[in-house]
Amino acid sequence: MDNLQDLINNRRSIYKFTDQSIDDEILNQAFLAASNAPCHKHTHPWKFYVLGSQTRSKLIPTVTRLAKIKSEKMQSKNFEADAKRAISKITNPPLLIAVTSKRSPNDDFREKEDYAASVCALHNLVLSLWENGIGSQWSTGSITRDESTYDCLSIDSKQEEIIGFIKAGYPESIRKVNKKPVKEIVEYLD
Numbered sequence: 001m002d003n004l005q006d007l008i009n010n011r012r013s014i015y016k017f018t019d020q021s022i023d024d025e026i027l028n029q030a031f032l033a034a035s036n037a038p039c040h041k042h043t044h045p046w047k048f049y050v051l052g053s054q055t056r057s058k059l060i061p062t063v064t065r066l067a068k069i070k071s072e073k074m075q076s077k078n079f080e081a082d083a084k085r086a087i088s089k090i091t092n093p094p095l096l097i098a099v100t101s102k103r104s105p106n107d108d109f110r111e112k113e114d115y116a117a118s119v120c121a122l123h124n125l126v127l128s129l130w131e132n133g134i135g136s137q138w139s140t141g142s143i144t145r146d147e148s149t150y151d152c153l154s155i156d157s158k159q160e161e162i163i164g165f166i167k168a169g170y171p172e173s174i175r176k177v178n179k180k181p182v183k184e185i186v187e188y189l190d
């Protein structure tokens with residue numbers, strides 16, 4: 001894509017990826033874009049953990065436990081299939097990144113501003129990947145919020161909050177999404 005406006009407007013969340021891996025050069029470019037996000041007071045509150053196959057394997061017991069809870073809640077009759085699908089969501093994406101933002105337990109406003117900055121960094125990363133033909137999906141599924149995920153990733157949940165997992169890869173398909181018309185989201189005040 002050769003135009004920033006098109007790049008932003010045509011980005012879509014991608015849920016199915018081909019097996020093609022992502023070059024380190026493209027990944028490093030995306031992390032550079034992330035690192036250039038705005039942040040108030042230069043706190044640089046974001047961090048990106050790229051999950052390799054061993055770390056993903058460590059997550060499987062947690063994914064299975066959470067899938068069981070969800071299956072029971074939904075009164076699903078096929079827990080095996082549900083668990084298999086949940087595990088594949090962690091093992092299949094060519095790239096899986098846990099994105100964290102710094103916590104400030106004694107300063108709610110700082111934590112809110114830092115979260116906002118981390119979202120900017122995350123989206124810079126997503127847009128940079130998109131420019132290189134790589135699609136992403138931001139996920140805040142239960143696995144991203146479970147304490148045992150922090151343990152598997154050796155992240156101190158008192159210091160950092162996992163704000164999501166980014167799953168990324170070359171798109172198998174791109175969905176169409178209807179967005180609110182601009183006239184419904186803008187008001188010009190006298």
Ligand SMILES: Cc1cc2nc3c(=O)[nH]c(=O)nc-3n(C[C@H](O)[C@H](O)[C@H](O)COP(=O)(O)O)c2cc1C
Binds near residue numbers: 138177
């Ligand atoms: C904060 C945040 C959390 C999200 N979490 C999930 C998720 O857990 N599962 C999911 O399928 N999509 C998730 N998404 C993706 C949204 O569903 C997606 O952005 C939305 O459908 C609009 O589509 P688009 O990104 O293609 O414009 C999340 C997006 C955001 C911004």
